[in-house]
Amino acid sequence: MQSNQLAMFKALGDNTRYAIYLELARAASPRSTVEVAELLDLHPNTVRPHLERMRELGLLEVRPRTSGGVGRPQHLYSLAADAPSLGLEPPVYPAIAGMLLALASEAGLSGADAAEVGRDHGRTLAGTHPGDALEATMSLMGAWGFDPEPVGAEPSWVWFGHCPFSELAEANPELVCSLHRGLIEGLLEARGDAPPVDFHDRTAREPCCVVIDKDRPRPQRADV
Numbered sequence: 001m002q003s004n005q006l007a008m009f010k011a012l013g014d015n016t017r018y019a020i021y022l023e024l025a026r027a028a029s030p031r032s033t034v035e036v037a038e039l040l041d042l043h044p045n046t047v048r049p050h051l052e053r054m055r056e057l058g059l060l061e062v063r064p065r066t067s068g069g070v071g072r073p074q075h076l077y078s079l080a081a082d083a084p085s086l087g088l089e090p091p092v093y094p095a096i097a098g099m100l101l102a103l104a105s106e107a108g109l110s111g112a113d114a115a116e117v118g119r120d121h122g123r124t125l126a127g128t129h130p131g132d133a134l135e136a137t138m139s140l141m142g143a144w145g146f147d148p149e150p151v152g153a154e155p156s157w158v159w160f161g162h163c164p165f166s167e168l169a170e171a172n173p174e175l176v177c178s179l180h181r182g183l184i185e186g187l188l189e190a191r192g193d194a195p196p197v198d199f200h201d202r203t204a205r206e207p208c209c210v211v212i213d214k215d216r217p218r219p220q221r222a223d224v
Contacts, residue, residue: 008059008084011053011054016042017053017054020040023036023040024060029147029162029164030077030145031076031078032065032074032075032076032077033051033075051075051077058080058083059079060077060079060083061077061081062075063078065162098167098168098171101168101171101172101176109175110174111175114182115181116182117179118180118184118185118186119186120186121182121183121186122140122184122185122187124190125190126186126187129187133191133194133212133213134212137158137187137212140183140187141160144164144183145162145164146160147160147162148160148161155197156211157211158210158212159208160208165180169201169202170202173202173203177201177202177203177208181199181210184210194213196212197211197213198210198211
């Protein structure tokens with residue numbers, strides 16, 4: 001075994017470091033130090049040196065979080081491309097998602113069809129994201145790896161700093177972005193909240209975002 005590989009496995013012999021590595025291996029998108037710390041119920045100052053040590057050994061990759069705000073950018077960590085799998089399942093979901101997207105496109109499914117699928121799934125998630133409309137949207141989008149950031153008062157613009165489906169969305173923005181929009185619409189509908197005021201996908205002039213007005217009453221069926 002090469003010395004670098006040996007150093008990698010020795011590094012993962014630490015229980016805390018191994019737990020951090022597993023969380024990042026299972027994550028659908030890169031995680032910040034604070035996010036990893038919250039998942040493991042640890043202090044960020046405990047997690048940070050472990051992340052840096054694994055980055056130095058080539059186990060992890062790091063990139064800045066581009067939120068557009070002022071101040072020092074957060075670092076987002078993910079497994080390096082050649083990091084050992086440690087018996088974890090290979091990342092087949094992106095490949096399967098790409099094949100299903102191609103199948104949907106060949107079948108002639110439209111953005112409206114994709115939005116309805118998204119709404120159906122969003123409705124099933126309503127009970128797992130409490131709070132007002134803005135908080136529920138932030139919770140759902142954060143769990144899915146969109147790095148949501150609220151801007152402004154009412155209505156609130158929720159900017160998405162990261163798209164976990166960026167490669168798929170570039171290939172077919174109509175279907176993927178419609179799924180994304182429908183997901184939010186279904187969540188709010190099932191909770192009894194008003195639908196989003198607006199939604200800008202990656203094809204719009206504005207950055208990808210959704211506009212939520214949590215104080216706006218839901219329209220009656222006759223008004224929809």
